[in-house]
Each structure stands twice: as structure tokens, then as C-alpha cells.
Amino acid sequence: MKKTKVAVIFGGRSGEHEVSLVSAASVIKALRSGDNSEKYDVIEIGIDRKGRWFTGENCLNIFKKNSVSGLGSIRFSTDPEHQTVDIAFPVLHGPFGEDGTIQGLFEMLQIPYVGCNVVASSTAMDKLQCKAIWKSAGLPIVPHIGLTRKELIENEEAIIRKIINELGLPCFVKPANLGSAVGITKAKTEKDLSNALKEAAKYDRRLLVEKAVNVREIECAVLGNDNPIVSPPGEVIVGGEFYDFYDKYVNGISTTQIPAKLDTEIGEKIRNMALEAYKLLDCGGLARVDCFLDRDDGKIYLNEINTMPGFTSISMYPKLIEAFGIKYENLVDKLIILGLERFEEKQKNKVSFESGSDWYA
Numbered sequence: 001m002k003k004t005k006v007a008v009i010f011g012g013r014s015g016e017h018e019v020s021l022v023s024a025a026s027v028i029k030a031l032r033s034g035d036n037s038e039k040y041d042v043i044e045i046g047i048d049r050k051g052r053w054f055t056g057e058n059c060l061n062i063f064k065k066n067s068v069s070g071l072g073s074i075r076f077s078t079d080p081e082h083q084t085v086d087i088a089f090p091v092l093h094g095p096f097g098e099d100g101t102i103q104g105l106f107e108m109l110q111i112p113y114v115g116c117n118v119v120a121s122s123t124a125m126d127k128l129q130c131k132a133i134w135k136s137a138g139l140p141i142v143p144h145i146g147l148t149r150k151e152l153i154e155n156e157e158a159i160i161r162k163i164i165n166e167l168g169l170p171c172f173v174k175p176a177n178l179g180s181a182v183g184i185t186k187a188k189t190e191k192d193l194s195n196a197l198k199e200a201a202k203y204d205r206r207l208l209v210e211k212a213v214n215v216r217e218i219e220c221a222v223l224g225n226d227n228p229i230v231s232p233p234g235e236v237i238v239g240g241e242f243y244d245f246y247d248k249y250v251n252g253i254s255t256t257q258i259p260a261k262l263d264t265e266i267g268e269k270i271r272n273m274a275l276e277a278y279k280l281l282d283c284g285g286l287a288r289v290d291c292f293l294d295r296d297d298g299k300i301y302l303n304e305i306n307t308m309p310g311f312t313s314i315s316m317y318p319k320l321i322e323a324f325g326i327k328y329e330n331l332v333d334k335l336i337i338l339g340l341e342r343f344e345e346k347q348k349n350k351v352s353f354e355s356g357s358d359w360y361a
């Protein structure tokens with residue numbers, strides 16, 4: 001049997017470059033072991049911090065040493081006849097990877113890829129877009145106010161008054177697009193709020209401010225295209241004040257609890273909500289849906305959806321999927337099958353209308 005050539009892509013321009021290398025090491029290892037090794041050939045592709053693409057035998061290990069020496073560059077061809085990979089597996093977190101941009105490139109190149117499509121990826125990355133869609137479908141989200149950098153510059157005082165009146169303090173200030181809590185501040189005073197708005201505005205032209213909730217952080221893993229499955233919830237037990245970059249990746253004081261200790265009824269409610277959130281965004285392949293459970297009044301909120309969640313063999317997403325008896329090796333195999341399946345399905349679409357077709361005639 002001809003092996004399927006999988007281009008595993010890692011690194012990238014985002015702040016989560018290193019995290020991506022760790023996730024990719026697990027993915028590559030899983031594709032090269034057991035039954036997968038008979039089925040797949042892995043091509044390692046690294047994107048450096050400047051956005052340059054490289055490939056070579058030992059690309060991941062060379063990238064881990066913060067080097068690109070000895071690696072070759074990549075040539076893109078828009079001619080399907082020239083394709084040298086069967087599917088791309090982008091293991092990239094954050095902007096320029098998880099946000100629809102690289103997915104758009106694959107669409108242009110006509111290469112199947114693992115994970116969410118362009119619109120699901122970009123919507124999931126943009127906290128304001130995502131919340132607008134969930135809200136319109138009646139799903140619960142934390143009260144928030146959206147604004148632009150320009151509005152902030154022109155009207156800071158009025159904006160601060162509005163936030164304090166409508167949401168109160170403390171509140172969370174976030175850039176609309178980003179991840180790993182970069183640019184996010186919990187503002188406790190009016191002065192904090194002013195600084196937090198300016199900080200978030202450095203990262204994006206749109207920001208949002210949310211009411212601070214006394215949260216338990218509950219997450220579900222969703223897997224599939226048209227008939228996705230949703231895992232039982234897991235919980236992140238946050239060590240610091242909130243789940244920020246340092247807490248996640250530097251001091252490692254946060255832990256996970258799988259499954260989360262929850263009333264069955266609440267757990268089921270969260271699972272159903274996660275599934276609906278996934279479908280509303282037209283996700284495919286995989287996503288991790290993050291929810292908040294208010295410790296004070298028991299209310300449940302959708303917080304965000306990650307279309308390429310942390311993906312080492314001990315990360316929350318693969319661990320949650322194990323509840324279905326799907327081991328990490330099977331999970332990466334399944335994701336490739338789902339990516340190929342969705343590509344096949346897309347081939348059925350007419351690209352443009354043809355005069356003389358039945359409905360046009």
C-alpha cells in the first residue's frame with residue numbers, strides 16, 4: 001500500500017512557537033510508531049519566528065536548537081499535479097496557524113489539511129466574532145463590551161465610565177485576537193483599567209472587556225466532522241490569579257482533573273453546550289471548548305474555543321479523548337482521516353455556477 005505523505009508543520013510566528021514544537025514532537029512520534037508507521041510518511045516542516053518555511057530530515061530537532069542550519073526551503077505550487085504531500089497537519093497554535101491564515105493557503109494550494117476550515121479557525125480565534133455568533137444562538141457568554149483601538153484613543157473616559165457602569169470591577173481586558181493570555185489583564189481599579197485597555201490595544205485593533213467571574217475552568221474535547229463526539233468535561237485547576245501564559249507554560253503550577261468533579265447533570269449540560277458551540281462555528285476535525293462555571297451562582301458560560309489546542313500526549317485534549325478508548329496514536333490517525341474526508345466532500349462542491357444548469361435555466 002502506498003503510504004500517505006503527511007506534512008507536519010510546526011513553530012510559527014506566534015508567541016506559542018515553543019509550545020508548538022513540543023506538540024509537534026508528540027504528533028510526529030505517534031505517526032512514526034506502531035501501525036501508523038506503515039501507513040504514513042512524515043515530512044517535517046518548520047516555520048521560524050520570522051515566518052520563513054524550512055524542511056529537512058531532522059527539522060524538528062534543528063528547530064528545537066533554535067537553528068535552521070542545513071535545512072532546505074519550501075516551494076509552493078498551485079498546480080495540483082505538483083503536490084508532493086497528501087495532507088498537511090498544522091500543529092501551530094495562535095495567530096498565523098490556528099486563525100485560518102494557513103488554512104487559506106492550503107485551500108489555495110488544494111492540499112487537504114487536518115483540523116478546522118478557514119471560517120471556523122478565524123472565528124474561533126476572534127473572541128468578539130465568536131461570542132457574537134454564540135450569543136445570537138442564545139448560548140450563554142459572560143457579559144462583555146467590545147471596542148476598537150480608535151474608539152479608545154478618541155473616547156477613553158467615556159469608555160471607562162461605560163465599562164464601570166455596565167460591567168463593574170474587577171473586569172478582564174483582552175485583545176480580540178490572540179491566545180495564551182497574551183495582552184490580557186484583570187483590572188481591579190479604574191487606573192488598572194486604563195492601563196489594561198492600552199496594553200490590550202497594543203496587540204489588536206479590537207478589544208473586549210468582560211465582567212470578571214469567580215470561575216472553575218471546565219473544558220471538553222470535540223472530535224469529528226458532521227457527527228462529532230464530545231468528551232466528558234475536564235477541569236483546569238488554576239494555580240495563580242488566572243490562567244495566564246506563566247501559569248500555563250513557565251511555572252507549571254496549574255494542574256488538570258480528568259474527568260472534572262461535577263454533578264452529572266451539569267457535566268451533561270456543559271457537553272451539550274460544547275457540541276452546539278462547535279457546530280455553530282462549523283468546526284471540523286477537532287477543537288477544545290473552554291467553559292466557565294461560576295462558583296458563586298452555578299451559572300455556566302462558554303469562554304472560548306481552541307481549534308489547535310495543546311497537543312502533547314499529556315495535554316488536556318488528547319487526555320479527554322482517551323475517555324472514548326481512543327489512544328494518542330489512534331487520535332492522530334483519526335484526525336488525518338477526518339481531514340481527507342472533508343477534502344473529498346469539498347470536491348463535490350461546484351466552484352461556480354454554470355449556465356444551463358437546472359436551476360439557472
Ligand SMILES: Nc1ncnc2c1ncn2[C@@H]1O[C@H](COP(=O)(O)OP(=O)(O)O)[C@@H](O)[C@H]1O
Binds near residue numbers: 181182290303
Ligand atoms: N471573564 C472572566 N472571568 C474570570 N476569569 C477570566 C475571564 N476571562 C478570562 N479569565 C481568565 O483568563 C484566562 C485566559 O483568558 P481566555 O479568554 O481563555 O484567553 P486565552 O485565549 O488567552 O486563553 C482564562 O483561562 C481565565 O483563567
Ligand SMILES: [Mg+2]
Binds near residue numbers: 180290304
Ligand atoms: Mg483560554
